[in-house]
Amino acid sequence: DSKYLSDSVAIVTGASSGIGEATAEALATEGASVVLAARRVDELEALADRITTEGGDALVVETDVTEEDDIDTLVETTIDEYGQIDVLVNNAGVMLLEPLERADRSNLRQMVEVNLIGLMNLTHAVVPIMQQQDGGHVVNVSSVAGRETMTNGSGYNATKFGVTAFTDAIRQELSPQDIRTTVIEPGAVDTELPTHITDEQLLEQLSEVDMPTLAPEDIARGIVYATNQPEHVDVNELMIRPTGQT
């Protein structure tokens, strides 16, 4: 069967909004049982209700990816419920853009802890299970900012370049064990992501920029494309920009 996702189990981090929410819904539509992980449980419950109403299957696990105990609980709860993990979508992320001269050190730390350490720790927890199963698929959401630097993006760029590098390095270890890896590199997507920027001056500057954006569903389709391939096909990298973004 070339449809890998039917009857699979997929964990999606950052499923409470934006790309993660759209991805969880799209994977569920393809027949995956989806495990919804993020901090905002009300949003996760609402999404789980929508998925089950549409005939899908979802499990909510409150997770802060910066907490190692939460990561272990997420993996244990998934295994208790389903006994397997076929797909891990590491999507949780924060983008606290600011010029370095005004940068808040706690913002720099938060980006590293969520975007990079959380992603690495959860991958570290899930990979042994995929090895036992003789297969699985790790999808890491990086960014165009993981391939190209941008002004005011130093901390964010550092984490996303890290995600891209981490994903390609683990590919070399895991591909011989039939574990696939994909790095997703979205351009501008219309989500809550920029609303968390704390630098007032930059927020004002950004509000004046009119640029094309994708919808979260556009990225979700890319993730479904990568994960629903026959088992001998390993889609390693997808960069998806809105038409018109340079």
Ligand code: NDP
């Ligand atoms: P959103 O802000 O809508 O989503 C971010 C998600 O990350 C939320 O579900 C949030 O959930 C979760 N999250 C944040 N901190 C934590 C944490 N400590 N533990 C667990 N979950 C956390 O933005 P997007 O959908 O745009 O972002 C998703 C990914 O896409 C990010 O990695 C982002 O860097 C990447 N991306 C986005 C682009 C864009 O233009 N929007 C472009 C390129 C990449 P909660 O707050 O409930 O914990």
